Amino acid sequence: MDELAAGTSPVHKLHPLVKFLVTIAYIYCVVSFSKYDLTGLFVMLLFPVIMFSTAGIPLSTCFWKLRLVLPLVLMVGIFNPIFEGKAGLISMITLMMKGVFALMASFIMVATTPIDGLCAALRKLHIPSILVTLLLLTYRYISVLVKEVAIMTDAYKLRAPGQKGIAPKAWGSFLGQLLLRSMDRANELYSSMQLRAFKGEFFYAAQRKLNVKDAVFFFVCIAAFVLARLINITELIGGVFA
Amino acid sequence: MHMADALLSPAVATVMYGASAIAAGTSIYKVNKDNIQKKLPTMAVTAALVFAGQMLNYTIPGTGSSGHICGGMLLTSLLGPFAGFLSMIVIIAIQCLFFADGGLMALGANCWNMAFYGCFVGYFLIWRPIMKSKLADRLKLILAPVLGCVLTLQLGAFSVVLETKLSGITELPFGAFVGLMQPIHLAIGLVEGLATSAILLFIYEARPELIMDLGEGKGESGKLSLKATIAVLACVAVFFGAGLSLFASSNPDGLEWTLFGNQDGGYSANMGLDEEDYGVQSNAADKAAGIQEKLSFLPDYAFKGSDSAIGTSTSGIVGMILVAGVILVVAFVPKLVKKGKVETSDKQGE
Numbered sequence: 112m113d114e115l116a117a118g119t120s121p122v123h124k125l126h127p128l129v130k131f132l133v134t135i136a137y138i139y140c141v142v143s144f145s146k147y148d149l150t151g152l153f154v155m156l157l158f159p160v161i162m163f164s165t166a167g168i169p170l171s172t173c174f175w176k177l178r179l180v181l182p183l184v185l186m187v188g189i190f191n192p193i194f195e196g197k198a199g200l201i202s203m204i205t206l207m208m209k210g211v212f213a214l215m216a217s218f219i220m221v222a223t224t225p226i227d228g229l230c231a232a233l234r235k236l237h238i239p240s241i242l243v244t245l246l247l248l249t250y251r252y253i254s255v256l257v258k259e260v261a262i263m264t265d266a267y268k269l270r271a272p273g274q275k276g277i278a279p280k281a282w283g284s285f286l287g288q289l290l291l292r293s294m295d296r297a298n299e300l301y302s303s304m305q306l307r308a309f310k311g312e313f314f315y316a317a318q319r320k321l322n323v324k325d326a327v328f329f330f331v332c333i334a335a336f337v338l339a340r341l342i343n344i345t346e347l348i349g350g351v352f353a
Numbered sequence: 354m355h356m357a358d359a360l361l362s363p364a365v366a367t368v369m370y371g372a373s374a375i376a377a378g379t380s381i382y383k384v385n386k387d388n389i390q391k392k393l394p395t396m397a398v399t400a401a402l403v404f405a406g407q408m409l410n411y412t413i414p415g416t417g418s419s420g421h422i423c424g425g426m427l428l429t430s431l432l433g434p435f436a437g438f439l440s441m442i443v444i445i446a447i448q449c450l451f452f453a454d455g456g457l458m459a460l461g462a463n464c465w466n467m468a469f470y471g472c473f474v475g476y477f478l479i480w481r482p483i484m485k486s487k488l489a490d491r492l493k494l495i496l497a498p499v500l501g502c503v504l505t506l507q508l509g510a511f512s513v514v515l516e517t518k519l520s521g522i523t524e525l526p527f528g529a530f531v532g533l534m535q536p537i538h539l540a541i542g543l544v545e546g547l548a549t550s551a552i553l554l555f556i557y558e559a560r561p562e563l564i565m566d567l568g569e570g571k572g573e574s575g576k577l578s579l580k581a582t583i584a585v586l587a588c589v590a591v592f593f594g595a596g597l598s599l600f601a602s603s604n605p606d607g608l609e610w611t612l613f614g615n616q617d618g619g620y621s622a623n624m625g626l627d628e629e630d631y632g633v634q635s636n637a638a639d640k641a642a643g644i645q646e647k648l649s650f651l652p653d654y655a656f657k658g659s660d661s662a663i664g665t666s667t668s669g670i671v672g673m674i675l676v677a678g679v680i681l682v683v684a685f686v687p688k689l690v691k692k693g694k695v696e697t698s699d700k701q702g703e
Contacts, residue, residue, distance in 0.1 A: 112451055138458045139363050146522070173453070184357050186533075187523045194524035206522060210359035217457045221450050229450075239381050241393070245443045248397030249404070253447065256398075256405035282548050286406045287555030290399075290431075294563060297398035301391055 115168055115222040122166040122219070126325040127228040128235050133332045134220040138213045140336040146202040151343040152209070158332070159215035166223050173218040177211065184210040226250055259289060354509055354538070355448065356463055358456030362520035369516065370461030376469050377442060380435040392436055399431055400440035404447065425471020426480070426501045427549045431556075433565050434476035441468035462516050466509040474508060475501040484566035494553045494564070502546035503539065510538035 116123070122130075137158055144152045163170050188206040191199035221229070230243045263285065267277065277285050338344070361369075384392065403424035424444065428437035445463050449455035455463045479501040483493050514530045517523055523530065556563055 135457060138358050138456070139366075142358055142361065142366075142458060143363050177453070181357075183355070184359050187360055187517055187525070190523060190525040190529075199524060202524075206359050210357045213358035213456055213458065214453050217450065218453060239377075241381055241384065242377070242439060242442065244393060245397055245400070245439060246446060248393065249400045249440070249443045250447055250451075252398050252401035253404050256401045260405040279547075279551070283551035283553075283555035286402075286548075287552045287559070289406075290402055290552065290556065291559055291563075293398045293402045294395065294560075297395040300394040300398065304394065 112222060115172070116225045118166065118168075118223065120166045120223070122162055123223045124324075125223075125328055126319070126321050127224045127232040129321065129325045129329050130220050130224055131229065131232050131236075133329060134216050136333055136336055137216045140340050141209050141212045141216075143340065144205070144209070146205050147198060148343070149201050149205050149208070150345040150349075151339070152205055152212075154339050154344045155212055155336075156208075158335070159212060159219055162219045162223075163215070166219060168219065168222055170215075172222070173215055177214060181207070181210060256289070256293065263289065354463075354467060354506075354513060355445075355455035356459045356466070356513060356516065358458040360513075360517050360520065360522050361456075361459050361462055362522070363458070365516050365520045366458045366462060369459075369465050373442075373461040373464040373469065376438060376465075376473065380438045383435040384439060392432075396432060396436050396440045397443075399428060400444050403428060403440075404444050425467060425505060426475050426498050426546070427552060429472045429476045429480060429501075430498065430549075430553060430565055431563060434472045437476070438468050438472040441472060462512075466512045466516075470505040470508040470512075471501075475505045479504060481566060490557065490561075490567060491554065493567070494557055495550045498549035498553060499543065499546035502549060503542035506538045506542035506545065507535060510534040 137155070141152065141155050144155075160170070163173075184206060188203040191203045191206070193199065195202065224232075226247065230247050233243050233246075234240065267281070267285070268274075271278065358366075406427075407424065425437070425441055428440050431437070432440060442464050445455060445467060446460060449457060449460055449463070480497045483497040483500070486493065488496070511531065511534070514527070514534050518527055518530065525533075553564060557567070561567055
């Protein structure tokens, strides 16, 4: 994700705050569509597709992520056709589309914004510094601890071939040992932060100010979302040709 | 249990954001009273550990399957409810932003369902009273995580049902939805509770000072043997397994409802099962038929019988095909142009 965020496309160059606000507006707009408004909702796919295309990020990169979101959405939606017949089928498809569209929008926002840029944008929105600092620190340490867990898991698997998961007798010691080491690591981290004059908040690299391009992007997107929400554009276009 | 954005209406999502924001504000206020600078790295590293720990699969004895910890009770037992809640918020936010587990709009609801119950309800109703009791330390460290995880996951699962129903997302009746969600999370809660308990018992042996409130009771540490603790745990498991499952099964299971409760829809006939034998009355079928009948007259449903509506739906389909065409062009033309440029430059290079 960090590699994707290091790109130089026009989408990457947009101000993180603008991208964050537009993404929130897009998701709110998408989920506010009526559950039977399949045609009206369909036009909303244009936004993430344009963003992916402009950012030069293949759409396929986000589809693997759907495995986490879609099962619960499917579980909830799958009963609609049973209780509503054809209408339920429409509402189920609409529900799935909403889930996919929201995920695509979130993904492209994160994939084109470095974590420090995102944190700086959150601070601009007056999200408390403790939460933002915690987010940044946790994100930094996830990769370290995930690597440690991966090494420990590999070592365990080599000693327990053919075993699925960790045996109950090792439940406590496996993560417990890592937890104790992590607590020590946290104390060392605190000492090193103090040596660098940490006073409870990080100072982010100077963020560039909002410019005209950001403003244009913001207002065009919001206007387009409102328009798409109020007018069924797909039916309008279809009406011309049908 | 992570809810996707699609499962919530904007109104419900906003209310849940508000509720979680109040809990977060209170937590920040309480944590700021302590030495927050010193606590921050510990909170961050512990949160990162819980995140990494979710990758580990624990073998569930006798089932052939495995599960993982969620971390709410573990964080609470090490950091306390307020710092634990903030750490859980960050975990859920990172899962949502970088791993597409959950949703940006559903973040408030997910924080409430997983962090609020796990940290506040789990701590004040379960953890603290048990830690203040006169039980042996080992027993406390088994009872508190198991009871805490089971209760908080049940509350979280119930909230998911409430929020989804209030959002008007699913047509699955409330009772059936509850019947579907609660038993699944009962099993998950037990596994998570046992895994959390095992980790805490390990920490108790090595560094007991890390565990919250452990010294508050007057229990004598280590008096209960491992066999006795396992026996107590088995009793707890049987109580929850039998007691709560019976309670849960008093509502029809979602799958049963689907298979047997909708004879008008032809599902009983398809499966060759008799609805009467399964004790599900035809209320469900009548209700479903009523909903279906009602919805067939909905004005915004595009496939109604009227001519104008058919005309509208045709326009919609044609429009969708055209929009799909535009989307394909937007998605693939830049790639083709880029590919063409590369080929041209290659030829020029030759």
